[in-house]
Amino acid sequence: MKRHFDVELRELKKRILEMDSLVEVAIDYSIKALTDRDEKLILEVTKKEEGINKAHIEIDEICLRLLALRQPMAADLRFIAAALKINSELERMGDLAVNITDATVELLKEPPLKPLMDIPKMSSLSRQMTKDALDAFINRDVELAKNVISRDDEVDNLKDQLFRELLTYMMSDPKAIKRALELILVSRHLERIGDHATNIAEDVVFMVLGEDIRHPN
């Protein structure tokens, strides 16, 4: 039986994808502003974030309306529950992109502390995790979702590595402290973006299998 409900669910899916593309661009620009020392991109991130916030509210409204009017069950219920959670995760990722630009504003006031290697690497890893988590959501792909979860350690390790490196800069030169701290914050924000992508992947596994794989211990 064809259901009108399916049309509404497809629309919800489309809205989440649109929001995701804003988030991915915001993350990209936030890091590019830092690596290219390009202030104009900071403004772009702010604009994207406005779009993300608007989508956040609208997607919540759609989900609540569907819950109230359709009283979904089983796979439909899990889909809408996942959509609600993914919506929040994406919104937080948008906030983190803005937090990165806040640090960038400070960093651009001084000459670069060091060539940036790990931060662009972390950025591309966590952005790819986000993209794959959303692909897994759209295609109901449990394997891809689990693969995203397994990649979270890589981002965490890079953050630790960068922290140790920046520590040596701070110990050798007190004038490096402010910039090093800002860079540590940036890496922390990127690591959190990876965590949000991991959460999305976990939501996807629940959505498809009905199995809660969070907090296995």
Place this chain on the structure above:
Amino acid sequence: MGIIEAKDLNLFYGNFQALRRVNLSIEEKKITALIGPSGCGKSTLLRTFNRMNDLIEGVVITGKLLIDEEDIYHPKTNLTKLRKKVGMVFQRPNPFPFSTFENIVFGMRIHQIQPDNGFGPIVESCLKEVLLWDELKDKLHTLALKLSLEQQQRLCIARLLPLKPEILLMDEPCSALDPVSTQRIEELMQGLKKEYTIVIVTHNMQQAARVSEETGFMLLGELVEFGQTEKIFTAPDDKKTEDYITGKFG
């Protein structure tokens, strides 16, 4: 071991097989819901629990149905005793065309039960159990058919209670009632389950989800899936269950 146990239960109406190898175990003092599209056999299954199907000509039943570990289809089963233990409430409230009082004492009169303190205290406690006492205490002798549909349905539940049943079977008990009355009957069921095992057949999946702890999904005479209500409505194991409860067929 459940209070009701079906083992490879088959039921035929003449050549038509209405139940196919049903196996299930219904636990004591819980609400169990049976759901499924029209004609799936859920009412038939419910009616096997107090042998209501015996009244239909040409019914053949194979397999076992145990209540309190006793095979109720054993030739020596005392039907009157069975139906005392397993009471039933129907879709349309069907009070006897007597007063409220007489409706409640009817079962005791049939079973020649003479309480020591008269019928009064029992009528009071049964009406209190279904939360009708305050509304009806001054009109116990008015014709029950003059009550609202919801009150009539409560009365139909109340009149089972003097016989101290263990199991209450409810076949679409709210389908003739408006949403507010439905909600009140559902609340009543939550109170009753402390004392009784309730099995409810319902077309309304939200109702099954709201009131029951366990749910069985039936299709074409088979019990497709049986388990915790929460599990059935959030992540059922069987694709057919999933398709039915998400409205893809049925």
